[in-house]
Amino acid sequence: MKKAIIIGATGYGGLGLIEILLKHPAIEIKQLIARRDACAPISNVFPHLKGFCDITVERPENIDFSDVDIVFFSTPDRVGMTIINDFFDKKIPVVDFSGDFRFNNVEEYSTYARFKGMDEEHLSPHVLEYSVYGLPEIYKERIKNARIIGNPGCFAISMILGLLPAVEMGIIDSDTIICDGKTGVSGAGKNPGEANYYPARYENVNTYREGRHQHIIEVENIINSQRGRLPKDKTELKILFTPQIVPLNRGILTTIYADINEPCKTKRLQDVFRDYYSKSPFVMITDKSPNTTNVRGTNRCEIRPVVDERTGKLFITSIIDNLVKGQSGNAVQNANIILGLDERTGLDHSSFYP
Numbered sequence: 001m002k003k004a005i006i007i008g009a010t011g012y013g014g015l016g017l018i019e020i021l022l023k024h025p026a027i028e029i030k031q032l033i034a035r036r037d038a039c040a041p042i043s044n045v046f047p048h049l050k051g052f053c054d055i056t057v058e059r060p061e062n063i064d065f066s067d068v069d070i071v072f073f074s075t076p077d078r079v080g081m082t083i084i085n086d087f088f089d090k091k092i093p094v095v096d097f098s099g100d101f102r103f104n105n106v107e108e109y110s111t112y113a114r115f116k117g118m119d120e121e122h123l124s125p126h127v128l129e130y131s132v133y134g135l136p137e138i139y140k141e142r143i144k145n146a147r148i149i150g151n152p153g154c155f156a157i158s159m160i161l162g163l164l165p166a167v168e169m170g171i172i173d174s175d176t177i178i179c180d181g182k183t184g185v186s187g188a189g190k191n192p193g194e195a196n197y198y199p200a201r202y203e204n205v206n207t208y209r210e211g212r213h214q215h216i217i218e219v220e221n222i223i224n225s226q227r228g229r230l231p232k233d234k235t236e237l238k239i240l241f242t243p244q245i246v247p248l249n250r251g252i253l254t255t256i257y258a259d260i261n262e263p264c265k266t267k268r269l270q271d272v273f274r275d276y277y278s279k280s281p282f283v284m285i286t287d288k289s290p291n292t293t294n295v296r297g298t299n300r301c302e303i304r305p306v307v308d309e310r311t312g313k314l315f316i317t318s319i320i321d322n323l324v325k326g327q328s329g330n331a332v333q334n335a336n337i338i339l340g341l342d343e344r345t346g347l348d349h350s351s352f353y354p
Contacts (some may be wrong), residue, residue: 002069002339003030007083009057010034012186013074013097016328018042018053024346027335029272030068032057063306065090070335073097074328076189077116081124088147089125093338095149095331100124101131102218103151115214134334136343137161137280140224143337153215153336154326155181155243158254160222161283161301162318165276166258167237171269173261179219179241182257184248184292187218187322196245209245211281216241225322250323256316263312269305277303281344282325284335290319293354297321299329299347 004021008014021029038059043050060083065335071087073080073096080100087094094101099116103109104246105128110120122128132146133139135157143149152160159179164171171282182205187198216239224332270285277283284302294302304317320326329347336343 001028002026003028003067004335005029005031005033005063005068005071007033007060007063007071008074008076008079008097009042010037010041011074012189013327014072014325015046017072017074018046018049018330020328020346021090022052024332026341026345027070027332029053029055031055031064033060033063036061047318063099063109064091068092068096069339072335074331075294077113077118078123081122082125084127088130091147093147093149093335095134095151097151097327097331097332099126099153099214099218100150101148101151102207103221103301104128104131104135104182108217108221113213114219115217133222134330135160136165136333136337137223137277137283138331140337140343143334144340146338148335149331151327151331153218154187154252154320154322155183155213155241155254156215156218156222157253157330158301158318158320159215159219159239159241159256160174160332161209162225162254162256162303162305162316162321163219163223165273166269166314166316167227167261168276169272170227171260171264171272172237174237174258174259175235176238178257179239180257181241181243182246182253183243183322184250184252185245186250187245187252188295189324201222201245201247203247205244205246207242210242211240213241213243248292250321251296252320252322252326253290253292254266254318256314256318258314260307260314264307266305266307266309269307269314273303273305281348292319292321293351295319295321295325295351296323297352298349299325300351301325301326303333322332
């Protein structure tokens, strides 16, 4: 069995990793690390784990670097960059959940940090060149030998997977692509703040960070790097993104709108998408209206690409579970690849319903 350490084990991301790894046939939990709720069994923090995982949560000062194969940083922004060197120097691969390692240069990180209102200085810039953007659907070969994985943002995964086939095949003829994303409250984490307390969320929907959400940076990076048929006189693609919080525990539904460069029928478009993702086990193309319950608790992304017959416009619906494909599930998929396992290991199961 491969051995894993989870740092930040008492948040939703850490919990997601624990739940997946408890059923994983090839990776076991070696150590749980957190500052909050340390020195107590993890089942005290999450009672539903009682009898399944009663490992004591330890403080970061007590990390055991021996006999470990993979480490997950389920930590907020700017934590990973302060602790990466100990793992990097010991050649222990890391999958980081924050934006600390999603970029290969300080300029892109600075823009990301500015959109979040954080300090723009990266504290470990020397390791950025070794980081790989953790999207297995396009970077599987790079991930195999990666030392640091920047696990993508949840909205970013939904947008990128929805856009990639159309972008790479040169179907889109818009300089600006409009994206609308709805997310459940768990996307704010275990300590979401007053804006996400029950009275503020119940029967309420709101937009936030309109046009300035931090995930825009990584989406534009990826789609422009993968873009096909790019005329020399054309500017790079831009994303106009409006995120919204809806009174839902978990799930993301993203709708995407763009012009297309030539008339196209929906069936042909869906065939293009199916062919593109034919070797991606967690991406499902559908001709029906997606529901977030279709993917709840799974590592799947379900996509419906359509050409509107009346307007001729392209619209794409993309859904994921923000806590699984948008976080812990995708992280384990990356870990599987790094450790030489089938990427589906421990992740290939259906949604729970109702």
